[in-house]
Amino acid sequence: MKIEFILNGQPVQVDVPGATRVVDLLREHFALTGPKEGCGSGECGACAVWIDGVTKLSCLMVAAQLQGREVTTTEGLGEDDSHQIQQSFARRGAVQCGYCTPGMVMSGAELLRQEKNPDRAMIRKKMSGHLCRCTGYHKVVDAVEDAALLMREGKK
Amino acid sequence: MSYGKQELPGPGMHHSLHVAAQVYAQFLCYGNALVKACEALRHTLYNRAALMLLQDDISAFAMVPGGVRHLTTGQDISLAALAEIMQPDDRLCMGESLMPTTPEMPKGGEAFRLGFPHLIYLYGAHLVRLEVDELTGQITVDGYLAFTDAGRVLNPQNYEQQVQGAIAQGLGYALFEDLSTRDGTILTKDFSTYILPSSMDIPDIESNAVETIEHSGPFGMKGLGEVTLNGPLPAVAAALIHSGISVNRAPFTPQRILEALQKQGAGRP
Numbered sequence: 001m002k003i004e005f006i007l008n009g010q011p012v013q014v015d016v017p018g019a020t021r022v023v024d025l026l027r028e029h030f031a032l033t034g035p036k037e038g039c040g041s042g043e044c045g046a047c048a049v050w051i052d053g054v055t056k057l058s059c060l061m062v063a064a065q066l067q068g069r070e071v072t073t074t075e076g077l078g079e080d081d082s083h084q085i086q087q088s089f090a091r092r093g094a095v096q097c098g099y100c101t102p103g104m105v106m107s108g109a110e111l112l113r114q115e116k117n118p119d120r121a122m123i124r125k126k127m128s129g130h131l132c133r134c135t136g137y138h139k140v141v142d143a144v145e146d147a148a149l150l151m152r153e154g155k156k
Numbered sequence: 157m158s159y160g161k162q163e164l165p166g167p168g169m170h171h172s173l174h175v176a177a178q179v180y181a182q183f184l185c186y187g188n189a190l191v192k193a194c195e196a197l198r199h200t201l202y203n204r205a206a207l208m209l210l211q212d213d214i215s216a217f218a219m220v221p222g223g224v225r226h227l228t229t230g231q232d233i234s235l236a237a238l239a240e241i242m243q244p245d246d247r248l249c250m251g252e253s254l255m256p257t258t259p260e261m262p263k264g265g266e267a268f269r270l271g272f273p274h275l276i277y278l279y280g281a282h283l284v285r286l287e288v289d290e291l292t293g294q295i296t297v298d299g300y301l302a303f304t305d306a307g308r309v310l311n312p313q314n315y316e317q318q319v320q321g322a323i324a325q326g327l328g329y330a331l332f333e334d335l336s337t338r339d340g341t342i343l344t345k346d347f348s349t350y351i352l353p354s355s356m357d358i359p360d361i362e363s364n365a366v367e368t369i370e371h372s373g374p375f376g377m378k379g380l381g382e383v384t385l386n387g388p389l390p391a392v393a394a395a396l397i398h399s400g401i402s403v404n405r406a407p408f409t410p411q412r413i414l415e416a417l418q419k420q421g422a423g424r425p
Contacts, residue, residue: 041347041348043347044347093313096317096321127354128354128355130354134321136321136323136358137320137355138360138361141355
């Protein structure tokens, strides 16, 4: 099945079985290993990507659903450099093993698009779809707060 | 009558302190071995640098960012330049570290066949603040404070990461995580049945380091990780018992809390 969509800003065309899972398509066909398969059943959030700017779980979507859509992964989040939230995650120690991080970064960046000054409770709520075994979430919340502050101050 | 969150009789918030100690032989061993391996590599680097500068006293060299400096003349040689003249075997340095057990094996040493006696202890003290909803049995953890003695702190951010991550895991064991099996088959085999704490379940965690110097450890550290994992379950249990809820089996699920409340007649209003 031929499918055309926009991937991280570039128009792409693939010919794959329509029922290929989006997480497999991204990782195997496009070598975008940001989205991770954790549970494969929509419970952990590690495979999150943006579809038309909205965070979705790529393990629960099939390739055919991408026709004409715009897909963004953590690799395509920043423009020239990495996105502020990616930098804040690194600087504030919000990453340990890193498996949940690409998904968290997508949700965090979506939140910051919608809300310039989120409080810690809002951040926790937004991140609640992403399970993390390492961080205890404290520094994740710190990182999103930090990114929000820097973005309000005009840094990209 | 309010059906919202209710406080238990007595002070609404319950604090509990738990003190734990744990040992860290592995961290010490690998850390000390790493230090020795690095020292061996540094010695090799000084040697090669001395060769390049036609010097014979390697004690006149020091490491600087990105290279080696000959202190007497102020000349720098970059690590890249040194690496170029080093054979592959030269670039490999090894160190080893042994963890001593007791100086004299006690009589009846068979008892230690299964493991070495613990020598290096870590210490921690945890304070948890939680609320229990008497109607639903739901526990909400509102605050967490941890003090940890893991020797010298080499990297404060890593240190906090270990403390906060371990406490979240410990709170998972206290409140949610319950591996269930039947006939050798795991019944809780996904995240909808084996519940991990989410960002909504874990409060901000304040970590304080009580720095001591462990002279046998690498740069005075002992190592850190599981000692903070041990605290949350007993701290939560102690908080519940302190507020009159008698529990003796983890995790403290709403069902178990309600059963405990009903048993002691302090249950529903």
